[in-house]
Amino acid sequence: MGEIILDVRDQKTAFFTARGMAQAVDGVSFTLERGKTLGVVGESGSGKSVLSRSIMRLLPGNAVVPGESKVILNGRDLTRMSEKELRRLRGPEMAIIFQDPMTSLNPVLTIGKQIMEVLTFHMGMKKRDARAKAVDLLKAVGLPQPDVRVDQYPHQLSGGMRQRVAIAIAIACEPDLLIADEPTTALDVTVQAEILDLLQRMVRERNMAMILITHDMGVVAGRCDEVAVMYAGRIVEKAPVRDLFHKTRMPYTAALLSSIPKVTDPPHRKLDAIEGRPPDIINPPPGCPFAPRCKYAEPACDAGKPALEGGARHQWACIKPLGEEVAA
Amino acid sequence: MADVTSSQQRSDTTGKPEIDRNALAIALHKKSRRFGAYFWIPMVWLIIVAIACIFAPFWGLPPADEIDWSYIQSPPVEGHPLGTDNLGRDLLSRIIWGGRVSLTVGFAAPFIGVGLGMILGMIAGYYRGWADEVIGILIDAWLAIPGLVILLLFSVVFGGSIFMVCVSLGLLFIPTAARITRAATLNYAGREFVLAAKAMGASDFRILRKEVFPNIIWPLVAFILIDIPIAIVIEGSLSFLGLSVKAPTPSWGGIIAEGREVLSTMPHIAMYPTIVMFLTVLSFNLVGDAIRRRLADVREGAI
Numbered sequence: 082m083g084e085i086i087l088d089v090r091d092q093k094t095a096f097f098t099a100r101g102m103a104q105a106v107d108g109v110s111f112t113l114e115r116g117k118t119l120g121v122v123g124e125s126g127s128g129k130s131v132l133s134r135s136i137m138r139l140l141p142g143n144a145v146v147p148g149e150s151k152v153i154l155n156g157r158d159l160t161r162m163s164e165k166e167l168r169r170l171r172g173p174e175m176a177i178i179f180q181d182p183m184t185s186l187n188p189v190l191t192i193g194k195q196i197m198e199v200l201t202f203h204m205g206m207k208k209r210d211a212r213a214k215a216v217d218l219l220k221a222v223g224l225p226q227p228d229v230r231v232d233q234y235p236h237q238l239s240g241g242m243r244q245r246v247a248i249a250i251a252i253a254c255e256p257d258l259l260i261a262d263e264p265t266t267a268l269d270v271t272v273q274a275e276i277l278d279l280l281q282r283m284v285r286e287r288n289m290a291m292i293l294i295t296h297d298m299g300v301v302a303g304r305c306d307e308v309a310v311m312y313a314g315r316i317v318e319k320a321p322v323r324d325l326f327h328k329t330r331m332p333y334t335a336a337l338l339s340s341i342p343k344v345t346d347p348p349h350r351k352l353d354a355i356e357g358r359p360p361d362i363i364n365p366p367p368g369c370p371f372a373p374r375c376k377y378a379e380p381a382c383d384a385g386k387p388a389l390e391g392g393a394r395h396q397w398a399c400i401k402p403l404g405e406e407v408a409a
Numbered sequence: 410m411a412d413v414t415s416s417q418q419r420s421d422t423t424g425k426p427e428i429d430r431n432a433l434a435i436a437l438h439k440k441s442r443r444f445g446a447y448f449w450i451p452m453v454w455l456i457i458v459a460i461a462c463i464f465a466p467f468w469g470l471p472p473a474d475e476i477d478w479s480y481i482q483s484p485p486v487e488g489h490p491l492g493t494d495n496l497g498r499d500l501l502s503r504i505i506w507g508g509r510v511s512l513t514v515g516f517a518a519p520f521i522g523v524g525l526g527m528i529l530g531m532i533a534g535y536y537r538g539w540a541d542e543v544i545g546i547l548i549d550a551w552l553a554i555p556g557l558v559i560l561l562l563f564s565v566v567f568g569g570s571i572f573m574v575c576v577s578l579g580l581l582f583i584p585t586a587a588r589i590t591r592a593a594t595l596n597y598a599g600r601e602f603v604l605a606a607k608a609m610g611a612s613d614f615r616i617l618r619k620e621v622f623p624n625i626i627w628p629l630v631a632f633i634l635i636d637i638p639i640a641i642v643i644e645g646s647l648s649f650l651g652l653s654v655k656a657p658t659p660s661w662g663g664i665i666a667e668g669r670e671v672l673s674t675m676p677h678i679a680m681y682p683t684i685v686m687f688l689t690v691l692s693f694n695l696v697g698d699a700i701r702r703r704l705a706d707v708r709e710g711a712i
Contacts, residue, residue: 137608168611170610172610176609184601189624190623198611202611
């Protein structure tokens with residue numbers, strides 16, 4: 082067992098909306114050790130991004146988090162902290178990389194200035210040292226000609242380069258926890274693998290812990306230690322990555338996996354899309370949120386929300402998990 | 410591949426016109442980016458006026474309030490290149506010293522107004538909620554008071570102080586500046602780079618200063634450029650009515666007002682300051698327009 086960096090306990094995040102309370106994250110718990118990567122997978126609207134912002138405490142004003150929810154980072158409870166204390170942790174202890182590097186960089190400042198800003202602010206560096214460090218960081222994230230690029234504006238860089246810059250900013254203060262919120266979704270497919278490799282290398286070299294949020298099963302496959310599948314604000318299955326792919330228990334995970342087209346499929350084969358749409362989180366169904374779309378659903382599924390069960394390694398939230406007869 | 414080689418061959422055989430065409434396009438592009446005569450001629454005039462006013466004490470002109478008893482209401486003569494006014498004071502000297510008042514007000518008032526308006530607008534646009542409501546109501550209330558009343562009130566209470574003229578004029582620019590800033594801030598406060606800065610531990614003040622301000626500064630610069638000639642004209646009107654700086658201190662509007670009394674016999678007294686003021690305001694407008702257009706170009710190119 083490594084050192085536990087992050088311990089999320091029963092995180093619930095709801096939003097006041099015109100139609101009522103929207104329960105975006107509904108009781109998520111997990112722990113994350115140093116040097117490990119947790120993949121969080123789910124459809125659009127399953128609460129992945131809200132979960133990441135809940136951990137960072139970057140929620141908008143209409144968000145409600147009940148008192149029993151706890152986010153413990155390096156032994157300190159973030160939910161008990163003032164905004165001022167949180168500001169000191171954002172950067173040196175936790176950092177986030179956003180989906181679209183087009184919008185997460187300031188268009189009117191040079192990328193060097195944007196990196197130096199963090200260094201001068203958190204590390205108290207002099208301007209000259211900060212600039213040298215910024216060039217080093219750009220070199221570390223594999224940006225070509227870092228000493229030229231440092232004085233360029235975001236619009237002079239390609240999408241992949243911009244995401245490298247965003248990564249450089251995020252790791253500038255050597256955070257313990259790095260959250261990557263769909264870091265490759267806005268990028269060209271050819272660049273995706275490079276960025277993911279870079280993230281993986283940074284996590285290993287700097288011994289951080291990473292949460293990799295994505296909707297792409299292929300992204301988590303080779304790069305995470307553990308994967309949590311989210312559906313309607315809840316973790317519905319959590320397992321080491323190998324088990325998740327080979328010993329799938331939750332029908333939702335199975336449906337997600339079978340909806341990926343395979344190279345070995347015959348041409349013009351129809352994709353196994355999941356029928357229906359994710360449930361309305363303002364008026365959720367009473368039972369298992371996936372039951373209305375589940376091939377294996379039976380009346381008992383609508384009786385109540387199934388809790389996570391299973392061992393320490395592999396957990397699932399289903400009263401009738403797949404592969405039961407194999408396990409038994 | 411075949412296409413590439415064939416086009417290469419073609420450009421080899423007709424190499425020269427190809428280059429010329431590009432050169433022409435580049436030259437046209439450069440020309441369209443350059444400031445034209447409509448910028449440079451007024452700019453030269455403004456530089457002349459500015460140098461004349463800033464270094465007024467060094468030109469060896471007679472003091473603006475010195476009376477030359479031998480030349481009263483004189484047309485241009487030796488020693489008085491633009492003649493003298495009703496009391497025999499040198500007109501050129503008075504116009505130059507009066508320009509100091511006009512230019513001071515012309516620059517100070519927009520900066521005071523836009524400075525204060527920017528602070529209010531940024532607070533309203535960034536924090537929203539009750540701060541936005543309160544500032545919105547204050548600005549609406551402020552707009553409900555006629556500008557002339559405020560100017561008159563200031564001139565009655567603080568009579569003749571040039572600083573107070575700047576402040577009272579500046580106050581009139583606050584509502585528009587605040588609204589422009591609020592709209593621009595709203596546009597940028599919700600952007601992801603603001604959230605990203607927050608995620609790296611930046612405070613609200615730091616975000617406003619480092620992330621929002623560099624983005625909203627250009628519309629405000631454009632607004633200042635529009636306000637400078639307006640402020641000069643209003644100051645001229647005020648001093649024409651005798652509501653600006655006190656009497657012995659010359660100002661363009663004041664000289665015109667004095668010249669009005671003898672307009673039929675000595676039209677040059679009112680004419681010269683009017684021409685100077687007209688050219689200066691026109692020049693500020695032309696230069697401001699050119700710069701604003703360039704700012705818009707740059708912004709489009711950058712994003």
